[in-house]
Amino acid sequence: MSSRLKLFVPLGLFVLLAVLLFRGLSLDPQALPSALIDKPLPGFKLPALRTQQTLSDADLVGEPALLNVWATWCISCRVEHPYLQRLADSGVLIYGINYKDDSVAARSWLDSLGDPYRASVVDAEGTLGLDLGVYGAPETYFIDGNGVIRYRHVGVIDERIWTGRLKAVYDALATPADS
Amino acid sequence: MIPELGHFALVIALVMAVALTVVPLWGSWRGNYAAMRLAPTLAAAVTVFCLISFVCLAIAFLQDDFSVKVVASNSNSLLPSIYKFSAVWGNHEGSLLLWVLILSFWLAAVATLSRGLPTVMLARVLSVMGFIGVGFMSFSLFTSNPFERLLPGVPADGNDLNPLLQDPGLIIHPPLLYMGYVGFSVAFAFAVAALMGGRLDAAWARWSRPWTNVAWAFLSLGIMLGSWWAYYELGWGGWWFWDPVENASFMPWLAGTALIHSLAATEKRGLFKSWTVLLAIFAFSLSLLGTFLVRSGVLTSVHAFAADPERGLFILAFLAIVVGGSLTLYAVRAPSVRSRIGFGTVSRESLLLVNNVVFLVATLTVLFGTLFPLLMDALGQGKYSVGAPYFNAVFVPLMACLVPFMGVGPISKWRDDSVYRWRSRMLVPALVVLACGAGFPLLSDQSFNIWVALAVVLAGWLVAGLVQDFRDRNSNSPSLLRSLRRQTPSYWGMVLAHCGFALAIIGVVATSQYNIERDLRMAPGETETLAGYRFEFKETVRLRGANYLADGARFEVYQGDKLISTMLAEKRRYLASGSVMTEAAIDGGLFRDLYIAMGEPVGAGGAWAIRLHYKPMVRWMWLGAIFMGAGGLLTVTDRRYRRQPSRSAVPVGGADVVQA
Numbered sequence: 001m002s003s004r005l006k007l008f009v010p011l012g013l014f015v016l017l018a019v020l021l022f023r024g025l026s027l028d029p030q031a032l033p034s035a036l037i038d039k040p041l042p043g044f045k046l047p048a049l050r051t052q053q054t055l056s057d058a059d060l061v062g063e064p065a066l067l068n069v070w071a072t073w074c075i076s077c078r079v080e081h082p083y084l085q086r087l088a089d090s091g092v093l094i095y096g097i098n099y100k101d102d103s104v105a106a107r108s109w110l111d112s113l114g115d116p117y118r119a120s121v122v123d124a125e126g127t128l129g130l131d132l133g134v135y136g137a138p139e140t141y142f143i144d145g146n147g148v149i150r151y152r153h154v155g156v157i158d159e160r161i162w163t164g165r166l167k168a169v170y171d172a173l174a175t176p177a178d179s
Numbered sequence: 180m181i182p183e184l185g186h187f188a189l190v191i192a193l194v195m196a197v198a199l200t201v202v203p204l205w206g207s208w209r210g211n212y213a214a215m216r217l218a219p220t221l222a223a224a225v226t227v228f229c230l231i232s233f234v235c236l237a238i239a240f241l242q243d244d245f246s247v248k249v250v251a252s253n254s255n256s257l258l259p260s261i262y263k264f265s266a267v268w269g270n271h272e273g274s275l276l277l278w279v280l281i282l283s284f285w286l287a288a289v290a291t292l293s294r295g296l297p298t299v300m301l302a303r304v305l306s307v308m309g310f311i312g313v314g315f316m317s318f319s320l321f322t323s324n325p326f327e328r329l330l331p332g333v334p335a336d337g338n339d340l341n342p343l344l345q346d347p348g349l350i351i352h353p354p355l356l357y358m359g360y361v362g363f364s365v366a367f368a369f370a371v372a373a374l375m376g377g378r379l380d381a382a383w384a385r386w387s388r389p390w391t392n393v394a395w396a397f398l399s400l401g402i403m404l405g406s407w408w409a410y411y412e413l414g415w416g417g418w419w420f421w422d423p424v425e426n427a428s429f430m431p432w433l434a435g436t437a438l439i440h441s442l443a444a445t446e447k448r449g450l451f452k453s454w455t456v457l458l459a460i461f462a463f464s465l466s467l468l469g470t471f472l473v474r475s476g477v478l479t480s481v482h483a484f485a486a487d488p489e490r491g492l493f494i495l496a497f498l499a500i501v502v503g504g505s506l507t508l509y510a511v512r513a514p515s516v517r518s519r520i521g522f523g524t525v526s527r528e529s530l531l532l533v534n535n536v537v538f539l540v541a542t543l544t545v546l547f548g549t550l551f552p553l554l555m556d557a558l559g560q561g562k563y564s565v566g567a568p569y570f571n572a573v574f575v576p577l578m579a580c581l582v583p584f585m586g587v588g589p590i591s592k593w594r595d596d597s598v599y600r601w602r603s604r605m606l607v608p609a610l611v612v613l614a615c616g617a618g619f620p621l622l623s624d625q626s627f628n629i630w631v632a633l634a635v636v637l638a639g640w641l642v643a644g645l646v647q648d649f650r651d652r653n654s655n656s657p658s659l660l661r662s663l664r665r666q667t668p669s670y671w672g673m674v675l676a677h678c679g680f681a682l683a684i685i686g687v688v689a690t691s692q693y694n695i696e697r698d699l700r701m702a703p704g705e706t707e708t709l710a711g712y713r714f715e716f717k718e719t720v721r722l723r724g725a726n727y728l729a730d731g732a733r734f735e736v737y738q739g740d741k742l743i744s745t746m747l748a749e750k751r752r753y754l755a756s757g758s759v760m761t762e763a764a765i766d767g768g769l770f771r772d773l774y775i776a777m778g779e780p781v782g783a784g785g786a787w788a789i790r791l792h793y794k795p796m797v798r799w800m801w802l803g804a805i806f807m808g809a810g811g812l813l814t815v816t817d818r819r820y821r822r823q824p825s826r827s828a829v830p831v832g833g834a835d836v837v838q839a
Contacts, residue, residue, distance in 0.1 A: 112778030
């Protein structure tokens with residue numbers, strides 16, 4: 001390669017990067033890969049965080065609920081936590097998936113910050129996360145009374161996002177379209 | 180009325196910036212000196228109107244003018260005045276205006292301090308910066324106008340500033356960070372101007388060096404403040420998260436570190452010219468990329484401003500023009516001939532090359548990790564997240580590899596040196612440092628920690644190199660005082676910055692390894708011992724701040740029988756937004772921080788969940804960054820930069836190249 005051509009290498013790399021970024025603009029990092037929407041919750045059998053029981057997918061079915069993926073290493077979860085607590089206090093049923101985390105740290109997190117979850121599933125290996133297609137924490141799945149995933153929200157839930165979008169989704173869970 | 184004035188001033192600033200881009204550049208093309216000489220005046224005009232615009236927005240915030248949309252969404256009548264002021268940049272629109280304002284300050288600084296530059300060069304530099312100004316001012320005016328009104332239907336009160344941002348650290352963190360980001364535009368403008376003129380030489384490197392050092396210094400300080408803020412404001416003692424937005428500020432810093440070293444080789448030896456130009460373009464491009472990542476919503480992050488694809492598209496187009504344009508110019512104009520200036524395999528040049536390679540690899544690693552989720556998503560490979568494990572695994576060994584070379588750097592000679600000389604100079608220091616490394620962890624009451632030992636060896640190696648160099652330089656000087664005074668500010672700047680790096684290594688490793696934290700349920704009257712400190716929970720108190728109510732937990736900390744400190748941790752509920760914030764109590768010290776954060780009330784007995792931390796030497800990390808920043812700033816006072824006027828009269832390519 002002639003030395004003049006070599007000088008075009010940075011430009012070429014930048015063009016590739018720019019194409020990637022342009023593509024990124026039309027992608028929603030919070031969008032759900034459609035695979036699991038309107039599908040039942042994947043089966044699992046995993047320990048509970050704060051009790052000795054083993055939880056399975058059947059335990060989470062019955063009422064409309066939020067399934068919140070969280071971890072102590074996740075800074076955004078820390079930001080989200082107080083709002084989840086408020087939601088729980090106002091009667092929203094939330095289950096937690098403690099994702100790829102240290103259970104001791106996770107328990108003390110709930111002890112010190114409060115526990116908005118009816119129960120938290122310990123997903124230390126991330127197997128349930130893999131089945132759900134979790135790509136980071138926090139992430140929240142909306143499950144209707146039949147255990148069917150209706151919606152997925154990636155990122156922090158706060159007042160603005162809840163009242164703006166998610167509350168409607170949650171309210172719709174109570175009246176499933178197919179009944 | 181005032182917001183309209185501000186809006187109008189910004190429009191005029193934009194017009195001036197367009198003139199600044201077009202007129203002097205045209206002049207430099209046609210050889211029209213009158214047009215070129217307009218550049219400093221136009222730059223001053225841009226600065227004045229940007230300042231007016233910014234002041235108008237600040238007044239709107241201070242006067243609680245809730246008819247202005249950003250004020251209504253980001254301020255509140257109860258907010259203390261100082262936070263009303265900092266709320267100006269606590270949102271996307273206002274922070275963009277701050278970006279523009281700081282760019283205009285850099286413009287004014289270059290225009291006034293570079294009078295000695297050849298007219299053509301100065302005209303081109305200001306022109307390029309003017310163009311960057313055009314981009315950002317139009318971005319502000321067309322996609323995110325900070326002066327937009329909410330008329331009619333003015334809200335009675337504002338939504339309040341995010342409580343996380345109601346903090347002294349956040350008053351100065353963004354301005355410092357932007358000083359750094361935007362400061363790299365000066366190095367960029369010099370590089371582009373040099374490419375336009377086709378003259379890349381030692382003089383060019385000498386002109387852009389002080390600007391680059393200052394920008395780098397501000398960026399170091401800005402990043403440090405961000406980390407410090409995360410430490411005490413997020414309430415759980417973490418200080419770096421490899422969040423995309425942190426990475427966005429870290430990448431220009433890494434590239435900038437490579438740049439300031441490569442500039443040294445270019446200035447002193449006329450080496451690595453094309454490479455240095457490329458790094459200058461690279462550093463500023465990464466600043467722009469950071470702006471894109473933060474404001475376009477392509478990545479998820481806690482820091483990111485509200486996502487908006489339209490804004491993203493605008494910045495991307497601007498990025499394409501600036502970076503694509505400058506890289507094209509580089510490809511066409513950069514000297515492709517191999518430099519005739521040679522250097523030995525064992526020489527200072529080689530060490531600087533190692534520095535450049537390591538920092539470039541580090542930059543690309545961080546860039547790759549940051550963009551990986553986006554890449555996989557774009558390729559349809561699903562959603563991924565890249566977290567601290569990846570970054571730590573690649574970044575820490577890279578830095579560890581750098582340090583052995585960095586230690587030798589100061590004692591090494593330009594052009595040609597010998598391993599034998601290095602060995603004779605560094606053997607004794609090396610032994611001393613190894614002994615210190617083995618001994619230091621024994622001072623701690625915990626079991627011998629190999630990582631701390633390694634960190635002490637590495638940090639000590641850096642300091643040993645500096646000490647040895649100082650002795651070599653002054654081996655024939657009669658007194659220590661004389662020796663101290665004989666060295667230049669550039670030299671002291673280097674020493675400070677390298678010492679800062681050593682401090683940071685020790686701080687990061689010691690605090691990661693020796694950190695103790697405990698989560699407890701404590702009621703008033705209870706006592707807990709942690710790392711030899713006895714924490715007594717005295718009482719809970721109710722507090723009222725200007726715009727919040729708080730529960731406080733008062734602790735007394737004893738070491739033995741001696742009262743060390745009284746600490747008050749708080750749990751605040753902000754009135755306007757209802758959000759709850761943890762305000763940690765920190766007793767800081769050079770060798771350890773004690774940190775208390777309040778959780779939730781537990782049970783009915785008045786007990787609280789309490790988190791206690793013992794963080795040894797955590798401040799060394801930030802102290803290190805302050806040293807680096809101070810070092811960067813100090814280099815600028817060097818006399819050889821002030822002699823610019825007479826120097827630049829020498830035909831370019833003069834003095835320094837000859838010695839090669």
